[in-house]
Amino acid sequence: MGYAYYYNRARNKYYDACSKINSCENKINQLKIQRQQKINQINQLKTDIKNHENAFDEVSELIKGEENLNEKVLGISNKTNQSAVNFSGMVYSSNITNKNLDDVYGVETTNTKQTLNNILQALKAKKNELSIKIANLKKELHRAESELQDIENSIRTTQSDLQSWKRAKKNASIDMAYYRRKMDEED
Secondary structure, three states: OOHHHHHHHHHHHHHHHHHHHHHHHHHHHHHHHHHHHHHHHHHHHHHHHHHHHHHHHHHHHHHHOHHHHHHHHHHHHHHHHHHHHHHHHHOOOOOOOOOOHHHHHHHHHHHHHHHHHHHHHHHHHHHHHHHHHHHHHHHHHHHHHHHHHHHHHHHHHHHHHHHHHHHHHHHHHHHHHHHHHHHHHHO
């Protein structure tokens, strides 16, 4: 086998390395696009988590006021009862129909208390929903961060492969020049 054989082999290695270099560069560019998309997704998830945690804290603060609210409703009910007793004593007369203030305002007080309880139950349900949503967002964030790390690792690996192929290209180029010179010397 003459120098032409070795020259052609070196040239094939050179072109193969050129092809691999292009492939690596394209892959790196695609991975960088994926990395930016993943970073954007992570930033959005962090924003969503923060917003949901703020909403959770605000709902929790509202629910903390439940005991105070119940005390105030009970106080209103007690004062209405006392007022009813006082009113009955003041309007006792044979020709005036005495109205019981408990009957007049009792339904309204009961409805108000029921409405407040419904609101608080809805807030507790919302708090639970927010807690679940926050946990799911954190899982999604963890998964996205893991995927970002995989992308970063792929970029490093591909860059290492790229450097190897550049060395192979350079070596093949040197071999081609050597065998070309040897072929020229034979002529």
